[in-house]
Every structure is written in structure tokens, then in C-alpha cells.
Amino acid sequence: MAEYFALYDEEKTDLLGSLSALCRRLLEAGTIDALLVPQQLPSSVMVQHTLVRAPDKLLAVDPVAPVLPVNGGVLAARLTRQDPGGKVGALLRPCEIRAFIELVKLHQGDRERLLLIGIDCMGTFEPPKYQAWAKANQGASVRFLEGMLGSGRPPQGAPEIRRCCQACEFPTPEGSDIQVLLVGSEGGRPSLFAGTEVGEAALKGLNLKTIEAPGKRVKAVEALVKRRTASRDQLFKEAESELLPMDRLLVELSACINCYNCREVCPVCYCKSCVFEGHTFEHPASQYLRWAKKKGVIKMPTDTLFYHLTRMAHMSTSCVGCGQCSSACPMGIRVAEIFKTVARKTQSVFEYVPGRDLEEALPLTTFREEELTPK
Amino acid sequence: MEKSEHPKIIAFLCNWCTYAGADLAGTARMTYPPNVRAVRLMCTGSLDPMYVVKAFLEGADGVLIGGCRPGDCHYTSGNFKARRRVTLLWEILDAVGIERDRLWLRWISASEGGLYAETIREMVKTISAKPPTPIQAQMIL
Numbered sequence: 001m002a003e004y005f006a007l008y009d010e011e012k013t014d015l016l017g018s019l020s021a022l023c024r025r026l027l028e029a030g031t032i033d034a035l036l037v038p039q040q041l042p043s044s045v046m047v048q049h050t051l052v053r054a055p056d057k058l059l060a061v062d063p064v065a066p067v068l069p070v071n072g073g074v075l076a077a078r079l080t081r082q083d084p085g086g087k088v089g090a091l092l093r094p095c096e097i098r099a100f101i102e103l104v105k106l107h108q109g110d111r112e113r114l115l116l117i118g119i120d121c122m123g124t125f126e127p128p129k130y131q132a133w134a135k136a137n138q139g140a141s142v143r144f145l146e147g148m149l150g151s152g153r154p155p156q157g158a159p160e161i162r163r164c165c166q167a168c169e170f171p172t173p174e175g176s177d178i179q180v181l182l183v184g185s186e187g188g189r190p191s192l193f194a195g196t197e198v199g200e201a202a203l204k205g206l207n208l209k210t211i212e213a214p215g216k217r218v219k220a221v222e223a224l225v226k227r228r229t230a231s232r233d234q235l236f237k238e239a240e241s242e243l244l245p246m247d248r249l250l251v252e253l254s255a256c257i258n259c260y261n262c263r264e265v266c267p268v269c270y271c272k273s274c275v276f277e278g279h280t281f282e283h284p285a286s287q288y289l290r291w292a293k294k295k296g297v298i299k300m301p302t303d304t305l306f307y308h309l310t311r312m313a314h315m316s317t318s319c320v321g322c323g324q325c326s327s328a329c330p331m332g333i334r335v336a337e338i339f340k341t342v343a344r345k346t347q348s349v350f351e352y353v354p355g356r357d358l359e360e361a362l363p364l365t366t367f368r369e370e371e372l373t374p375k
Numbered sequence: 376m377e378k379s380e381h382p383k384i385i386a387f388l389c390n391w392c393t394y395a396g397a398d399l400a401g402t403a404r405m406t407y408p409p410n411v412r413a414v415r416l417m418c419t420g421s422l423d424p425m426y427v428v429k430a431f432l433e434g435a436d437g438v439l440i441g442g443c444r445p446g447d448c449h450y451t452s453g454n455f456k457a458r459r460r461v462t463l464l465w466e467i468l469d470a471v472g473i474e475r476d477r478l479w480l481r482w483i484s485a486s487e488g489g490l491y492a493e494t495i496r497e498m499v500k501t502i503s504a505k506p507p508t509p510i511q512a513q514m515i516l
Contacts, residue, residue, distance in 0.1 A: 244470055244471060244472075245470065245471050245472030245509065246471050246472040246473075246509035246510060246513070247472075247509065249471055250513055250515050253515065254515065275425070291516065294434065295514060297514050298514050298515075298516055299514050299515045299516070302516040303516060304515055304516065305432065305510075305513075305515050305516060306425075306428060306429060306432050306516060309425075309428045309432075309467060309471065310424075310425040310428055312467045313423075313424035313425055313428060313460075313463060313464065313467055314424075314425070316463075316467070317463065341470070342466070342467055342470045345466040345467075345469075345470055346463050346466045346467060349462055349463070349465075349466050350459070350462070350463075363459060363463070364456070364459055364460065364463065366459075367452065367455035367456055367458065367459055368455075369445060369455065371458075372458055372459070372462050
């Protein structure tokens with residue numbers, strides 16, 4: 001167990017080409033029948049998840065492009081919830097992997113049915129900003145990666161990394177079968193790590209060259225996590241002083257238009273029909289007048305604060321902090337900052353880290369007889 | 376009785392224990408403040424946290440969740456699950472400025488009418504001493 005393999009062939013030394021070759025070999029060797037992998041779409045700079053079966057359709061594999069239009073954890077769950085009729089692999093970022101693990105616990109996907117390939121994540125830009133920047137810059141994703149691995153900053157002129165990515169203390173693909181290690185690589189040559197026996201068997205099947213563990217990695221990851229954690233703590237501090245408690249929260253939510261985009265893009269909001277879509281809170285007209293009478297005035301539509309607080313109650317213990325909610329908000333509300341800050345409290349009270357371990361039960365599905373004793 | 380409107384307390388009571396306890400308090404003619412509005416549930420374990428949130432948004436000053444004593448749950452473990460949800464709610468409500476001592480979880484059995492009356496007295500006393508919740512002055516629901 002725990003073996004390292006070379007990503008680069010003798011002759012090949014470019015990252016995207018080598019990743020593409022890895023994907024192709026996994027498909028050609030029959031290790032997997034289909035692969036979920038981010039690719040640049042034809043005639044566009046946009047990178048999206050694609051599901052590839054034909055190896056010759058691995059046209060522009062790019063899992064390091066700093067953009068995440070959709071959290072792929074949801075897609076991986078969708079591909080494994082029922083028997084997909086073949087072996088599926090997915091190349092995902094850490095926040096996507098952790099979302100997938102949460103979805104498996106919520107019975108929305110199946111870990112056993114997926115060959116999970118994870119990759120170190122250096123963060124992402126807001127998708128429209130990525131698009132504009134990538135259009136103007138050839139080889140944008142590799143340049144971005146070089147900047148991040150070198151100076152720790154995006155290259156000059158690039159957009160800012162999303163706040164949630166800056167504050168993400170999980171840059172490495174823990175728990176995945178095959179791990180693409182970019183941070184702390186020897187001589188800039190990334191390596192592959194078999195995180196599980198399944199991953200080891202898959203990599204051995206490709207006859208890749210085994211190598212020594214990248215010696216600089218532990219320290220480099222430590223330093224990266226330390227930087228991210230400091231940024232995360234800064235985010236918490238800002239949220240506590242700008243977004244919480246009630247009066248500040250309502251100033252931020254005063255722009256909310258009840259579009260529910262934050263829920264739509266949330267990877268762990270999995271309900272087929274949300275309680276806010278059904279009849280439960282379809283109030284009779286007279287109810288609005290009663291509320292307005294009681295308070296003198298109410299903002300319309302109602303159920304804005306109620307919706308956000310309910311979502312905190314329903315999903316914050318599983319929040320992986322991917323920040324999709326903030327990116328999707330058309331009004332620029334710092335949804336993720338609010339949720340990440342509250343989620344830290346709801347998760348730590350149960351000593352729960354979402355996406356860490358399949359064996360860790362969701363906090364609200366379990367209990368101990370002796371705990372949290374009320375008066 | 377105008378004054379007794381504050382504080383307003385919503386009580387979610389389990390059918391098998393605390394609701395029966397509240398009933399016993401009534402039939403035994405025990406007195407307790409009239410500030411509480413009881414909602415009967417089959418089990419505290421069936422209470423979605425959003426209804427506690429809703430109670431506060433609709434102007435409640437306090438919420439009581441009353442269930443069976445540990446080991447006595449009619450459905451084996453609903454009360455233990457309720458305890459986890461209350462713990463979750465304490466974190467969320469506290470973060471938005473609704474203090475923990477506004478949400479009470481108490482185990483009161485069907486035979487404990489006295490304890491129910493005493494709990495309501497104690498809760499009304501505690502919450503009477505507090506200012507209105509930060510939601511009540513807001514127009515965003």
C-alpha cells in the first residue's frame with residue numbers, strides 16, 4: 001500500500017498532456033468504462049465536467065483550470081446512485097470529493113461504484129472572471145498553477161481567487177483512490193499516489209513507474225494549509241463583525257430575492273422537492289395581512305430569513321465550504337461566508353468534519369445516550 | 376390579562392409524555408402562567424428544526440420542547456434525536472442573536488404534572504427578564 005507513481009512519461013513532460021494520457025490509459029485498460037473529467041469545451045475557454053467513454057474524446061482535459069461552474073460531487077453521486085452499468089471514474093477537486101462523500105452518506109450516491117481520482121486544488125475564480133481572463137491568456141490554467149505553486153499567488157493580471165477557496169483548509173484530495181499530487185513535487189514533476197487498494201490496483205494495471213515519496217510534499221502541504229487556515233480565520237472574523245448577528249445578517253439579506261439559487265447549486269442540498277417549493281409555506285392571503293398587522297409592515301416576498309435559517313438547520317452540518325452559493329447569488333450576498341461561519345459552529349459541536357470519513361455518521365442521524373445533557 | 380401576553384412561549388410537546396403531563400397539570404388544577412401555547416406532536420423526534428425557527432420568526436419569546444425521559448421514548452430514541460436537533464438549533468440561533476436560554480428542552484413524563492407547571496413558571500420567569508428577541512423589531516421574515 002501507499003505507493004507513489006510517476007505521472008510523467010519519459011518523453012512527456014507537460015501536465016495537461018500527462019493527465020490526459022492517464023485518463024486515456026484508464027479507459028483503454030478497461031479499469032473504468034466512463035470518466036467524469038473537466039475539459040475545455042469546443043471553441044470555448046470554459047471548462048466543464050464531461051463524461052467520456054471514447055478515449056479519443058479526451059480532447060482538452062483540464063482539471064487545474066481555476067474554475068468550478070458546478071460542484072462535481074453532485075454529478076458523481078448522480079452517476080453512482082443506481083447501477084450505472086459499467087465502471088465509472090471521476091476526476092474531482094477536494095471540495096467535490098467531500099461533497100460526494102456527504103451525498104453517499106445521504107444515500108444519494110455509492111462510493112463503491114466510483115473510482116475516485118482526486119487532485120490538489122489551488123483555488124478557483126468566479127466563472128465569468130475566469131472566462132474573460134482565459135480568453136485573453138493562452139495556456140491560462142498552467143500559468144495559474146505555476147503562479148500558485150511558485151509564489152503562492154495567481155499570475156499578474158489574473159482575477160482574485162474566490163474567498164471560499166482562499167479560506168479552504170482542505171487543498172488535498174484525501175480519501176480518493178488515485179491522488180494527483182501537485183504541491184511539493186520533486187523538480188516540478190507531479191506524482192500519483194494510491195490512496196486505497198483499488199487505486200493501487202488501478203495504477204499498477206497501467207504499468208506506471210513507481211517512485212519515491214515526494215520529500216518536500218508534507219512541508220509544502222503544511223505551509224499551504226497554514227496559509228489557508230489563517231485566511232479562514234480571517235473570514236470568520238469578518239463574518240462575525242460584518243454579517244452576524246441578526247441586524248447585520250438582515251442588512252446582508254436585504255438584497256435577497258428568494259431565487260433559491262444558493263440551494264440549487266449547493267452540492268449537499270439534495271432534497272428532490274424542497275419544503276420551500278411545496279405547499280407547506282404557501283400562505284393564504286389573509287396570513288400576509290395578519291403579519292403586516294402585527295408588525296405594521298413586512299418585506300415582500302416573505303420567508304427570506306426563514307428560508308436561510310432553515311437551510312442552515314437542514315444542511316450546515318454537511319457544508320463543505322465550496323462557496324458555490326456565493327458564486328451563484330445574483331445579488332452578491334456573501335451566502336457562503338455566512339454559512340461557513342455558522343457551519344463551523346454546528347459541525348464542531350458534534351465534532352464532525354463533513355466529507356472526512358464515510359464511517360463518520362451524519363450528526364443528525366445518530367446519537368449517544370450519554371451526551372449533551374439538558375437540565 | 377393583557378400583561379401576560381409577554382413572554383409568548385410555544386411548547387412542542389410529545390403526545391406520550393409531556394403533553395400528558397401538561398394535561399395532568401390541568402386536570403389536577405395546578406396553576407401556571409397562561410403564556411404558553413402547546414403544540415402536540417407524536418414525538419419530539421418528529422420535530423423539524425425549522426418549526427422552532429418559525430416560532431421565533433412569528434414572534435415567540437421562547438420555545439419549549441418537552442419529551443419523554445431517556446429510555447422512555449414511545450419510539451425508542453426520538454427524544455435522543457430531538458436533543459441533537461436542539462443542540463444544532465442552539466448553535467444557529469445563538470449565531471444570529473437568539474440566545475440559548477430561549478430554547479428549552481425538558482424531559483417530563485406523563486405523571487409529572489407538577490414538573491410541567493414548575494417548568495412553565497421557571498421559563499416564564501427567565502424569559503420575562505429578557506428584552507424582546509432581535510427578530511421582533513424586523514420587517515424581514
